Amino acid sequence: MSIPSLAAVPTLRPGYRMQWEPVQDCHVLLYPEGMVKLNGSAAEVLQRVDGRRSVNEIIAELQACFPSASGLDEDVMAFIGEAHEQHWIRFR
Template sequence: MKQFDTTIVPVWQRGYRFQYEPSQQAYIILYPEGMIKLNETASAIAQHIDGQHSVAEIITLLKQQFGDIADIDADVVDYMCVAQKENWIKLSHG
């Protein structure tokens, strides 16, 4: 796994909103140009992006929720990297 600073705190970009969409029967990221339907893993991670929890804290919360699943750390880091690259979130030191 590449080096990633898990002390950073992810926040949704302005104009992006995470919510459950009954018509999609899934969690989505809503933004001015459209929406992104998330899979179960991405939804579980995204539910903890609140501008308060660091990436390390999100990993801990997910381990408490689901148990110590193999690769959970890598899955969270991968999600954060993709979400930042796609401009869904900002990563900063709280």
């Protein structure tokens, strides 16, 4: 798995979008070939992937929202790396 730089700015790939899906009762990532159901943690991260915030800024915002979550920075880095390998996101 590739680990992104803290200064990297992730953005969803063209053709991908995230939305709340009432039927699934969760956030999903839609793309031309299908859909990925997201758990709550993945949705929290991807909601902040907007092409403006760096990985470091995303981590800082999540740490502010969830101060009792230990190891959050490593988890976010791992998820962003996995999302990049799955071709859900790219870096500017």
